[in-house]
Amino acid sequence: MVITQSELMTKAQALMKQKDDLEAEIKTLQDNLKAQKVGMSERLVDSSGFPRSDIDLVVVTTARSGIIKLQNDLKSVMLQIEEALHAVHAEAIAEKQRKEQEKKLQAQSSPESASTSASASTTTGASGSEALEVLKPFAKVNMVAPDSPAREAGLLQHDRIVSFGTVTERTPDTFAALSKHVMERENKPILVKLLRGDSTNLVSVILVPSQGWGGRGLLGCHIVPA
The missing domain is CATH 2.30.42.10 (PDZ domain)
Incomplete structure (x- = not known):
């Protein structure tokens, strides 16, 4: 089953939305820590070893564990986004090559010419793909x-x-x-x-x-x- 560029883009956009949601959840938990005037590393006990009375330990520990979990989820989603974008890019190149090949085949009247045209198109397409990697910023x-x-x-x-x-x-x-x-x-x-x-x-x-x-x-x- 061939996945179209549009379908790949839809998948990439869904992953981007998931990334945004995770980042929003992380920020909310970070704000919870900020409200308690602590971060991810401060000690939760005083100098005598007793739980600190100036913070809400439940809020802090819940926020910290939640941030760690969400950050791990975010790393996974970012990797999926990168893979999805590479797939979109590869399919865009493949689609362009297919269209170029179809045009050249249609322009030829004989089977022999069509075969030659298809071969040339494949070579050109490969060169175009390689060339994209060495393009300079414009x-x-x-x-x-x-x-x-x-x-x-x-x-x-x-x-x-x-x-x-x-x-x-x-x-x-x-x-x-x-x-x-x-x-x-x-x-x-x-x-x-x-x-x-x-x-x-x-x-x-x-x-x-x-x-x-x-x-x-x-x-x-x-x-x-x-």
Whole structure:
């Protein structure tokens, strides 16, 4: 059974929602500790070895154990998100290759030519997949507005964008194409691959352009040439 790119994206979005819920639960428990004026490591007994009377031990111990459990769950979900995003990316490349192959096969009239075309398409597709790994960032994030779609997706200032959906450094009129792609994908997920800090490992995020978040534009971030 072939899983479509749309189905893979839906799975990734569900995992992102799960991540957000876990982070919200962790923050609530951390706030409970903050209200007790303790963190995760302070002693719960006084100098005489008796339980501290200035804190609610039940609240503190419950919060601490809950945070540890939720943080472990969060690590697991983050790994699943990474795997899901890689699957979305791989399926996007495969779908593009299939479409290119179909076009070339349709353009040929003889079985022999069609075979040659299919072989050429496969070679081209493989090269394209390999080339994606060595693409250079074509843009960087100069600013991210609070409560914006960009902030919700996890974009950070100084992130360097390698691919924004179908747009890469090799796309003609890159920023015009980027603007058009964003408008065409309003309220639809876009897979963004980027480099963060000094790391050479690609980071993948899902950005959904939308209005009504309280600011201008569909993204809520300022993107400039890299």
